[in-house]
Amino acid sequence: MHLRRRPQVLTVGGALVAMALSLAACSSSSSSTPPSGSSSSGSGSAPAGGSSSSAAAASGTINAAGSTFQTNFQQTAIQAFKQSNPSITVNYDPVGSGTGRSDLYKNTVLFAGSDSPIPSKEASEVPSGKTVLYFPVQIGPIAIAYNLPGIKGLKLDPAVLAQIFQGQITSWNNSAITALNPGVSLPSTAITLAVRSDSSGTTQNFSDYLVMAAGSAWKLGTSSTIKWPSTAHEANGGNGVAQAVKSTSGAIGYVDFSTATASGLEAASIKNSAGQYVAPSSSAATAAASQVTPKSDLTFVTVDQGGASSYPITYQSWDLVYAKQPNANDANLLKAYLGYLLGQGQSLLSQLNLAPLPASIDSMAKAQLSQITS
Amino acid sequence: MRAVTQADPAKSAGSAGPLAHRRPLGDRGFQLLALVAGLLVLIILVLIAVTTAQQSTTWFTTAGFKGIFSTDWDPGASKFGAMAFVYGTVISSVIALIIAVPVSVGLALLLTEVVPRRWARPIVYVIDLLAVVPSVVWGLWGILVFVPWLQPIYVSIASGVNGVPVLDTLFGGHNVQGAAFFTAGVILAVMITPIITSLSREVIATVPAIDREGAYALGATRWEMIRGAVWPHSQGGVVGAVLVGLGRAMGETIAVALVIGGSPEVTGHLFYPGHSVAAVIALEFGEATGGEFRAALIGLGLVLFVLTIIVNLAARAIVERSARRMRGA
Numbered sequence: 001m002h003l004r005r006r007p008q009v010l011t012v013g014g015a016l017v018a019m020a021l022s023l024a025a026c027s028s029s030s031s032s033t034p035p036s037g038s039s040s041s042g043s044g045s046a047p048a049g050g051s052s053s054s055a056a057a058a059s060g061t062i063n064a065a066g067s068t069f070q071t072n073f074q075q076t077a078i079q080a081f082k083q084s085n086p087s088i089t090v091n092y093d094p095v096g097s098g099t100g101r102s103d104l105y106k107n108t109v110l111f112a113g114s115d116s117p118i119p120s121k122e123a124s125e126v127p128s129g130k131t132v133l134y135f136p137v138q139i140g141p142i143a144i145a146y147n148l149p150g151i152k153g154l155k156l157d158p159a160v161l162a163q164i165f166q167g168q169i170t171s172w173n174n175s176a177i178t179a180l181n182p183g184v185s186l187p188s189t190a191i192t193l194a195v196r197s198d199s200s201g202t203t204q205n206f207s208d209y210l211v212m213a214a215g216s217a218w219k220l221g222t223s224s225t226i227k228w229p230s231t232a233h234e235a236n237g238g239n240g241v242a243q244a245v246k247s248t249s250g251a252i253g254y255v256d257f258s259t260a261t262a263s264g265l266e267a268a269s270i271k272n273s274a275g276q277y278v279a280p281s282s283s284a285a286t287a288a289a290s291q292v293t294p295k296s297d298l299t300f301v302t303v304d305q306g307g308a309s310s311y312p313i314t315y316q317s318w319d320l321v322y323a324k325q326p327n328a329n330d331a332n333l334l335k336a337y338l339g340y341l342l343g344q345g346q347s348l349l350s351q352l353n354l355a356p357l358p359a360s361i362d363s364m365a366k367a368q369l370s371q372i373t374s
Numbered sequence: 375m376r377a378v379t380q381a382d383p384a385k386s387a388g389s390a391g392p393l394a395h396r397r398p399l400g401d402r403g404f405q406l407l408a409l410v411a412g413l414l415v416l417i418i419l420v421l422i423a424v425t426t427a428q429q430s431t432t433w434f435t436t437a438g439f440k441g442i443f444s445t446d447w448d449p450g451a452s453k454f455g456a457m458a459f460v461y462g463t464v465i466s467s468v469i470a471l472i473i474a475v476p477v478s479v480g481l482a483l484l485l486t487e488v489v490p491r492r493w494a495r496p497i498v499y500v501i502d503l504l505a506v507v508p509s510v511v512w513g514l515w516g517i518l519v520f521v522p523w524l525q526p527i528y529v530s531i532a533s534g535v536n537g538v539p540v541l542d543t544l545f546g547g548h549n550v551q552g553a554a555f556f557t558a559g560v561i562l563a564v565m566i567t568p569i570i571t572s573l574s575r576e577v578i579a580t581v582p583a584i585d586r587e588g589a590y591a592l593g594a595t596r597w598e599m600i601r602g603a604v605w606p607h608s609q610g611g612v613v614g615a616v617l618v619g620l621g622r623a624m625g626e627t628i629a630v631a632l633v634i635g636g637s638p639e640v641t642g643h644l645f646y647p648g649h650s651v652a653a654v655i656a657l658e659f660g661e662a663t664g665g666e667f668r669a670a671l672i673g674l675g676l677v678l679f680v681l682t683i684i685v686n687l688a689a690r691a692i693v694e695r696s697a698r699r700m701r702g703a
Contacts, residue, residue, distance in 0.1 A: 068660070095660055096659070096660020096661045096662075097660070097661050097663075098659070098660060098661045098662045098663050098667075098668070099659060099660050099661075099662075102668070116663070119663045119664050121663065121664030121665055121666070122663060122664050122665065124665070125665065197631075197635070197636025197637075197657055198636075198657035198658060198660065198661070199449070199657065199658040199659075199660060199661035199662055199663075200660075200661050201661055203661075204661070204663075207450070220450065221448075221450035221451055222450060223448075223449045223450030223451075223663075224449065224658075224661040224662065224663055225449045225450070225658055225661075226450055227447070227448040227450065227451075227638075228637070230549060230637055230639050230646075230647075231549050232637070233551060233553070233635075233647075234553075234635055234636035234637050234647060235636070236517075236631060236632055236636070236657060240517070243518075247522060
C-alpha cells in the first residue's frame with residue numbers, strides 16, 4: 001500500500017516544483033530590476049585594480065539601463081565597440097526610461113538611457129550634489145502607420161491627427177481626411193486606433209507633438225500613458241501596435257519608424273509647420289533635428305520643428321551620466337563608450353532606420369565628454 | 375544494546391528539564407532550522423508590506439481616500455484611481471474560477487473514482503504538463519493565436535444577444551474586442567486548472583476506503599457514493615485547492631497583461647477590454663515619470679496584497695464554517 005502510494009506523491013511533488021518554477025519564471029519576466037550584471041556601479045573598478053598600470057586603456061564593465069527606444073542602437077553599437085575594445089564590456093538593459101533614471105539615482109548603473117530630460121516632478125530624486133550630464137545619442141521619427149489596402153502616401157495634418165486619436169473622426173471617408181487627400185478614394189471603413197498599453201517614451205513624444213502642433217484641438221494632454229478613447233485597441237510595445245495595425249483593416253497607430261518599416265507598414269506623410277507634407281525617413285528626422293537650438297545642458301525638443309524637409313514627429317534620446325564619477329576608471333570607461341556612440345557609432349543609425357545627430361549637436365556633445373571627471 | 379535500553383528510561387525518569395538539555399545536536403539543529411524558516415516567511419512579508427507602503431506614501435497623501443477609490447486613471451492629468459484595476463483583477467479571476475472549478479473537480483473525481491489507476495497516471499502527467507508552461511508563453515499564444523481567433527466569435531455573439539436584457543449587458547455592446555476580460559479569464563482558467571486538479575485529487579484520494587465501501591454496501595450508486603461519502607469528506611480540501619488557484623489567478627501578471635486589452639474601464643461588458651492590478655504595474659512601471667505615478671504603481675502592489683489577504687481570509691472562514699457544519703451533522 002505504502003509503496004504504491006509513493007509514486008503519486010512524487011508526481012504531485014514534481015507538479016508543485018514545476019508550479020513554483022513557472023511562478024518564478026513569471027515573476028522574473030515581469031520584474032523591472034535589471035536581471036544580471038548590474039550589481040553596482042563600482043563593478044567597473046574591480047578588474048581595473050589589476051591592470052591599473054595601463055592607465056590609458058580603461059577596462060571593465062559599464063552597466064546601463066533605460067529607454068527601449070535605444071535598444072537597437074545600443075545592441076548594435078555594443079557589438080561593434082567590443083571589436084575594437086575587447087577589454088570593455090557594456091550591458092544595456094532596456095527597462096524603460098523611467099526605470100533607467102531611477103536606477104541612475106540609486107547608483108546601480110553608470111548611465112541611463114532616457115527619451116526625455118529629467119521631469120520637474122522627479123528632480124527631487126536626483127541625489128544632492130550630483131550633476132547630471134545629457135548626451136544626446138540618437139534621433140528617430142515616429143511613424144503614423146495605417147492599414148488601408150491600396151492606398152499609399154496618405155496625408156494628414158496635426159488637427160486631423162488629433163481628432164482621429166481622440167475618436168472624433170471615426171471613418172476613413174470623413175470629409176476632414178478627404179479634404180487633405182484630393183484624388184484619393186478613401187473607403188468608408190471604420191477607423192481602428194492602435195495605441196500603446198504600456199507607458200512609453202513614444203507615447204510621451206507623440207502626445208507632446210500633438211500638444212504643440214494641434215494646440216487646443218488636442219485635449220488628452222501629454223504623458224507616457226494617455227487615457228485613450230475606450231474604443232482604442234491597446235497593445236503592448238511598439239511591436240504589439242505594429243501587429244495590431246497589420247492585422248486590422250482600417251487601423252491607424254503610432255510606432256517607431258524602425259518598427260513600422262520592419263513590419264512593412266505604410267506610414268502617412270504629416271504636414272510640418274512649414275506647410276509641407278513629409279514622409280518619415282532617417283534624413284527627414286535629421287533635417288528636423290538640425291533646426292534645433294539645444295540649451296546649454298544639451299536638452300532640446302525635436303517634435304514640431306520648422307524647415308521644409310523636416311518630419312515633424314521626430315524625437316530623440318539621451319544617455320544620462322553623473323559628471324562626477326566615483327573613480328578614474330569609470331570616468332574613462334564612460335568617455336570611451338560615449339565617445340564611440342557620438343563618433344563612429346552615429347554611422348550605424350541610418351541602417352537601423354533611426355537617424356544620426358546633426359553635426360552641430362554632435363560636436364557639442366563630444367565637447368561635453370571632458371566634463372566627466374572622477 | 376541492553377545497556378542503552380536500560381539507561382534511557384532510568385535517566386528520563388529524573389525530570390523533564392535535563393531531558394531537553396540532553397537532546398542530540400541533530401534535533402536542536404532541526405528545531406533552529408524550522409524556527410528560522412518560519413520566522414523568515416513572516417519577516418519577508420512584513421518587510422515587503424513596509425517598503426511598499428513607504429514608497430507609495432506620496433500616492434496615499436496626494437490622491438487621498440477619494441482619489442484611490444475612484445476609477446479614473448489618467449497619469450497625464452495626475453489622476454491615479456485604483457478601482458478600475460481592482461475590478462479587472464476580480465472579474466477576470468471570477469471568470470477563471472467559474473470555468474476552471476467544475477472542470478478541475480470533475481477531472482479530480484474522474485481520476486480518483488472512475489478511471490482505473492493504470493489509465494489515470496498518463497492523464498495526470500498531461501494535466502501537470504499544463505502547469506509547466508510559463509505564463510509568458512500563455513500570454514504570447516493568447517495574443518497571437520487566441521485573440522484573433524476569438525474576435526469574430528465575440529462579434530457574432532454580441533450581435534446575437536443584441537437587445538436581450540441581461541445577456542446584452544454581459545456579452546453585447548459596440549466595443550467588443552478580442553483582447554478582453556473574458557479572454558484573460560479563459561487563459562487564467564487554463565493556467566489554474568492543473569493546480570486545482572492535482573490538489574483536489576490528493577484530497578479526494580484521502581477519503582477512507584471503508585467509507586466508500588460502506589456507501590456501496592448500503593446500495594448507493596457511484597454518484598450517490600461520491601455525493602454522500604467522498605464530497606463531505608473532501609469539501610474543505612477542495613475549497614482550499616480552489617483558493618490556491620484563485621491566488622494564482624489574481625497575481626498572474628504577464629499573461630493577463632498581454633490579453634486583457636489594457637484599458638482601465640469599469641464595465642459589465644465581459645467582451646470589452648479591461649485592465650488588472652498586476653498587469654498595469656508590469657506595463658507602466660518602465661516609463662513611469664515623476665514621483666506620484668511611480669508611487670501609485672507601487673501602491674497598487676500594496677492594494678493587490680491587501681486584496682489577496684481579504685480573499686484568503688474570507689475563503690478560510692467559509693471552509694471553517696462548512697467544516698463545523700459537517701461535524702455537527
